[in-house]
Amino acid sequence: MPYTAELKKLIKNVEKTRARRVEKKRKGEEFPAMSLDERTDILKYHPDFKEEGRREICIGPNKGYKIANEMVDLIHARSRVNPESIDLSSPDYETDVLVIGGGGAGTAAALLARENGCRVLVATKLRIGDANTMMAEGGIQAATKNGKDSPYYHYLDCMGGGHFKNDPDLVETLVTEAPDVLAWLEKLGAMFSKFPDGRLKALHGGGTCRKRMHSAGDITGAEIMRTIRDEAKNHPADIKILEFTAAVELILNDKGACEGAVLYNLETEEYFVCKARATVIATGGSGRLHIQNFMTTNHYGATGDGLFMAYRAGVPLKFLHTVQYHPTGAVFPEQAEGLLITEKFRGAGANVLNVDGEQFVYEREPRDVEASAIIRECTVRGKGVPTPTGKFGCWLDSPMIDMLKGEGYVRKEFPGKWILFKRYGIDITKEPMMIHPTLHYQNGGLAIDSSGKTDIDGLYAAGEVAGGIHGENRLMGNSLLDVLVFGRLAGSAAAAYAKKKYKPGKLSLQHVAAYNKEVASIEDAATRVSPMVLPDYSNPDVRKRQLTTDYVGTIR
Amino acid sequence: MSKSAEKSRKKEVKQSLIPIYIMGKKHEVPDSLTIQKALEYAGYQLVRGCGCRGGICGACGTVYRFPNSYRIEVGLSCQTVVEPNMYIAQLPFFPGNKATYDLDTLTATGSTLAALYPEMYKCIGCGTCTRSCPMDIDVMEYISRAIRGDIAGTAEASFDCVMCGLCAARCPAELVQYNIAILARRLYARHIAPPAKHLAAAVQNTRKGVFEEGVKKLKKMGTEELKKVYTGRITEPDIADEFWEPEDMTYLVSEKTR
Numbered sequence: 001m002p003y004t005a006e007l008k009k010l011i012k013n014v015e016k017t018r019a020r021r022v023e024k025k026r027k028g029e030e031f032p033a034m035s036l037d038e039r040t041d042i043l044k045y046h047p048d049f050k051e052e053g054r055r056e057i058c059i060g061p062n063k064g065y066k067i068a069n070e071m072v073d074l075i076h077a078r079s080r081v082n083p084e085s086i087d088l089s090s091p092d093y094e095t096d097v098l099v100i101g102g103g104g105a106g107t108a109a110a111l112l113a114r115e116n117g118c119r120v121l122v123a124t125k126l127r128i129g130d131a132n133t134m135m136a137e138g139g140i141q142a143a144t145k146n147g148k149d150s151p152y153y154h155y156l157d158c159m160g161g162g163h164f165k166n167d168p169d170l171v172e173t174l175v176t177e178a179p180d181v182l183a184w185l186e187k188l189g190a191m192f193s194k195f196p197d198g199r200l201k202a203l204h205g206g207g208t209c210r211k212r213m214h215s216a217g218d219i220t221g222a223e224i225m226r227t228i229r230d231e232a233k234n235h236p237a238d239i240k241i242l243e244f245t246a247a248v249e250l251i252l253n254d255k256g257a258c259e260g261a262v263l264y265n266l267e268t269e270e271y272f273v274c275k276a277r278a279t280v281i282a283t284g285g286s287g288r289l290h291i292q293n294f295m296t297t298n299h300y301g302a303t304g305d306g307l308f309m310a311y312r313a314g315v316p317l318k319f320l321h322t323v324q325y326h327p328t329g330a331v332f333p334e335q336a337e338g339l340l341i342t343e344k345f346r347g348a349g350a351n352v353l354n355v356d357g358e359q360f361v362y363e364r365e366p367r368d369v370e371a372s373a374i375i376r377e378c379t380v381r382g383k384g385v386p387t388p389t390g391k392f393g394c395w396l397d398s399p400m401i402d403m404l405k406g407e408g409y410v411r412k413e414f415p416g417k418w419i420l421f422k423r424y425g426i427d428i429t430k431e432p433m434m435i436h437p438t439l440h441y442q443n444g445g446l447a448i449d450s451s452g453k454t455d456i457d458g459l460y461a462a463g464e465v466a467g468g469i470h471g472e473n474r475l476m477g478n479s480l481l482d483v484l485v486f487g488r489l490a491g492s493a494a495a496a497y498a499k500k501k502y503k504p505g506k507l508s509l510q511h512v513a514a515y516n517k518e519v520a521s522i523e524d525a526a527t528r529v530s531p532m533v534l535p536d537y538s539n540p541d542v543r544k545r546q547l548t549t550d551y552v553g554t555i556r
Numbered sequence: 557m558s559k560s561a562e563k564s565r566k567k568e569v570k571q572s573l574i575p576i577y578i579m580g581k582k583h584e585v586p587d588s589l590t591i592q593k594a595l596e597y598a599g600y601q602l603v604r605g606c607g608c609r610g611g612i613c614g615a616c617g618t619v620y621r622f623p624n625s626y627r628i629e630v631g632l633s634c635q636t637v638v639e640p641n642m643y644i645a646q647l648p649f650f651p652g653n654k655a656t657y658d659l660d661t662l663t664a665t666g667s668t669l670a671a672l673y674p675e676m677y678k679c680i681g682c683g684t685c686t687r688s689c690p691m692d693i694d695v696m697e698y699i700s701r702a703i704r705g706d707i708a709g710t711a712e713a714s715f716d717c718v719m720c721g722l723c724a725a726r727c728p729a730e731l732v733q734y735n736i737a738i739l740a741r742r743l744y745a746r747h748i749a750p751p752a753k754h755l756a757a758a759v760q761n762t763r764k765g766v767f768e769e770g771v772k773k774l775k776k777m778g779t780e781e782l783k784k785v786y787t788g789r790i791t792e793p794d795i796a797d798e799f800w801e802p803e804d805m806t807y808l809v810s811e812k813t814r
């Protein structure tokens with residue numbers, strides 16, 4: 001749907017100020033960035049600070065910790081399966097390393113576990129690569145140009161973005177391993193955007209002090225994901241991939257170590273036991289929980305399953321009280337709602353503007369600050385741009401990019417977005433995009449050490465499901481990096497454990513039985529199950545007419 | 557933006573409904589929905605044929621046709637808006653042949669492609685693949701470049717491929733175009749594009765521990781001190797060129813001297 005007449009009229013305001021804004025940018029004059037105090041002040045508009053949006057956890061290692069209601073709902077919930085009905089004595093699958101989740105972290109872990117001499121089973125909910133990793137557009141950070149950048153500056157930026165709360169050891173690992181990850185990807189044949197002499201192109205991202213955002217066009221995550229997926233499929237004898245198979249519980253043994261998981265085949269609806277010497281959880285994020293009813297950029301399977309399984313088994317949670325809202329999700333046209341407009345647009349110089357076409361925030365503030373400023377503009381300040389469906393957004397002035405960087409830049413650097421909006425009748429090189437913050441990233445997650453190990457022997461976690469690396473707020477480009485850094489480390493560590501430290505015990509789901517019992521005493525909890533596995537977007541009217549949900553006779 | 561797209565749609569009642577045919581069966585759905593959301597509206601809980609919901613994973617390749625039209629139309633169901641009287645079928649899986657290889661030992665030549673995917677030469681140049689591509693890729697063109705041994709050209713022309721499989725599903729010569737394409741891209745990036753020298757240097761510097769002391773120093777700082785260093789750090793100007801270097805070169809290794 002092209003812009004309506006009303007919106008076209010409002011776009012005139014943007015056009016009126018554009019030449020002046022471009023001129024300023026050319027001179028290197030930017031809208032003033034906020035001081036640390038101003039940042040703290042504006043964060044009160046952030047959804048994380050809405051008291052009614054969260055409550056305390058009443059069970060498990062983080063009792064008393066306040067996080068989003070939607071997450072607590074799934075912690076205060078019983079298991080999908082009655083543990084007694086599962087026969088642990090004859091496993092259906094046996095492997096050295098079980099990797100749960102076939103996104104970036106899981107696939108990297110699988111490759112490294114194989115390299116370290118293990119047989120790997122990847123159980124993944126959708127297809128391998130149907131994952132948030134595939135969707136990342138903007139880029140991946142790494143200090144690869146030592147003339148102006150090094151892990152020192154990367155460390156500073158990462159800590160500043162995370163409000164200085166990040167786990168310093170994890171950040172050190174992240175920034176120190178970063179160049180290696182880029183070199184690994186180059187060697188695997190990922191097609192990064194380069195100058196003719198091989199020099200990697202790099203841009204700024206929100207909160208970076210050096211240009212270290214490397215990219216592959218505007219489909220960086222897809223290029224990384226399809227490359228490592230292709231590589232995983234090059235080793236069919238050692239890396240077995242089970243698609244449409246979700247893990248629903250971890251299996252511990254009598255010594256408290258992890259020895260695999262209960263898997264659920266989403267198509268035949270059977271449960272299977274997978275016994276593994278070591279297990280890596282790489283189930284990614286949880287945007288599909290729609291915290292505070294926000295729209296989300298995340299893939300269909302982002303329901304946070306790994307968090308809830310591992311929490312039941314006793315792994316503590318960290319930094320889950322903060323959730324990242326991406327400042328720029330599409331709000332128009334309606335079909336594209338929630339869709340991510342990569343931060344690279346702002347990295348390339350596009351201003352964020354209100355209904356009058358005026359700037360109100362520097363376009364490269366850290367995400368939480370940027371999102372809060374946009375929410376404030378659309379709410380208390382009343383300067384949002386109204387959409388035809390009664391929502392509000394702000395403008396992201398994409399046309400000024402070509403003016404700054406030369407004709408054709410947007411088409412070349414953002415081909416995906418250009419085509420998409422063209423289909424809706426909007427030429428983003430001529431008309432700005434309409435944006436609003438959208439639920440994007442789970443800042444926190446399972447506690448790990450710098451090898452990806454959790455508190456449980458034989459259990460590792462990597463990627464968006466883990467917490468601590470990004471403190472309270474992740475910078476763009478540090479997540480693709482984190483996924484590969486810790487995916488690789490967790491894969492190697494899991495392999496080392498499987499080969500040297502693993503001691504077989506008696507398989508047990510006792511922790512699940514105990515949890516089910518404890519949860520029963522929490523109000524409402526017995527009516528809910530977790531993990532969610534898939535969100536339900538089916539029509540409620542249809543559901544009402546589905547009178548037989550169990551087998552009645554030969555069919556349901 | 558207080559409602560998720562999916563949830564708010566369920567509650568809107570006064571939108572206009574149009575008829576679509578899901579695998580031949582008629583359903584009335586709101587006209588603003590994508591095919592994917594229309595399937596859900598009709599009552600399906602998707603397991604297959606739905607991944608990213610954002611047009612990039614390639615899980616949701618869909619074919620459709622209008623009555624009295626000979627044309628087979630294609631689209632990604634998460635990106636295509638419904639139209640009246642569409643006859644829709646999804647193609648969530650189509651078996652595809654993938655060669656296995658050790659990228660390091662391959663050469664970036666046409667003969668590598670030919671050895672791993674000899675069926676490539678069966679292409680009859682019918683152009684069906686190009687017409688079947690929801691990403692508007694000229695698939696036949698990248699295949700002909702592959703046949704000519706133009707690895708770089710194949711890589712470039714296929715870059716936007718989401719590996720949905722629609723081209724392969726309709727190819728009379730039974731090629732699996734997207735697998736040939738990813739092999740070409742990996743060959744190009746690994747063996748043709750020059751390696752990034754600064755990256756190799758950064759790996760070496762970092763491995764040697766050149767920056768270790770700096771990072772350790774930051775790690776030891778209290779939050780207030782760290783905040784000061786953070787706020788005082790120099791930001792590379794937007795307009796700076798590739799070889800910009802700050803005045804303070806502590807914890808850096810100049811590229812100019814090398």
Ligand SMILES: Cc1cc2nc3c(=O)[nH]c(=O)nc-3n(C[C@H](O)[C@H](O)[C@H](O)COP(=O)(O)OP(=O)(O)OC[C@H]3O[C@@H](n4cnc5c(N)ncnc54)[C@H](O)[C@@H]3O)c2cc1C
Nearest residue numbers: 101103105125131132133138139247284301463464477480
């Ligand atoms: C639209 C978008 C754009 C982004 N852009 C950037 C960017 O430019 N730069 C950046 O650094 N980061 C970006 N990110 C963030 C980054 O992509 C993700 O945080 C990261 O890729 C997560 O990787 P992962 O491997 O942990 O999870 P995922 O890639 O999501 O993989 C998790 C996998 O586990 C599967 N799974 C889930 N539950 C189960 C279960 N119970 N059993 C089995 N399998 C399960 C999922 O289906 C999925 O395949 C972006 C994210 C999104 C959504």
Ligand code: SF4
Nearest residue numbers: 679680682683685727
């Ligand atoms: S559909 Fe097959 S035969 Fe026809 S042009 Fe494409 S690759 Fe060649």
Ligand code: SF4
Nearest residue numbers: 689717718720721723
């Ligand atoms: S080239 Fe083939 S697999 Fe790739 S997007 Fe087009 S139709 Fe899909």
Ligand code: FES
Nearest residue numbers: 607608609614634
């Ligand atoms: S669901 Fe991923 S491309 Fe449509």
